Amino acid sequence: STASLSAAAAATAAPPAPLPVPPPPAGSASAEVPVQQASRPIVVGSCAYWRGKEAEESKSHEWTVYVRAASPDEDPGLFIKRVVFQLHPTITPSTRTVEAPPFEVTLLDTQDGFRRSEWRLAGR
Numbered sequence: 001s002t003a004s005l006s007a008a009a010a011a012t013a014a015p016p017a018p019l020p021v022p023p024p025p026a027g028s029a030s031a032e033v034p035v036q037q038a039s040r041p042i043v044v045g046s047c048a049y050w051r052g053k054e055a056e057e058s059k060s061h062e063w064t065v066y067v068r069a070a071s072p073d074e075d076p077g078l079f080i081k082r083v084v085f086q087l088h089p090t091i092t093p094s095t096r097t098v099e100a101p102p103f104e105v106t107l108l109d110t111q112d113g114f115r116r117s118e119w120r121l122a123g124r
Contacts, residue, residue: 040079041070051108059108066104075103 046065067083069076083103085096096105 040074042076042080043068043070060104060108063109064104064106066102068103075101076103 024072026083046055046063048061048064051060051062063124065085067076067080069079077100080103082097082099087094087096087105091107098105103115
């Protein structure tokens with residue numbers, strides 16, 4: 001029987017620090033000022049490679065699931081604190097936490113591989 005593998009990743013993306021807000025002018029009533037935030041595009045995905053006919057049947061493919069910056073020139077560690085990958089329960093350990101770039105997990109498995117992927121992103 002071949003093992004199947006599914007992946008879910010939760011990336012803890014840290015937004016940049018809020019921009020400084022100037023104090024209200026002297027003599028004016030202080031009002032609540034909304035916090036300003038910025039966002040960064042990221043790429044979440046997976047890829048697989050067939051290892052050839054010489055590979056063991058149970059390890060026929062190399063699978064990688066990842067979270068990356070949209071620009072290859074940008075360091076995702078500047079705005080991602082950690083990524084938690086939740087793999088299929090048949091994989092031990094099924095939860096993998098990556099706290100520095102590259103934010104990815106690579107496994108050898110059958111052609112079923114990362115059959116289903118769910119991604120959840122949250123702020124720091």
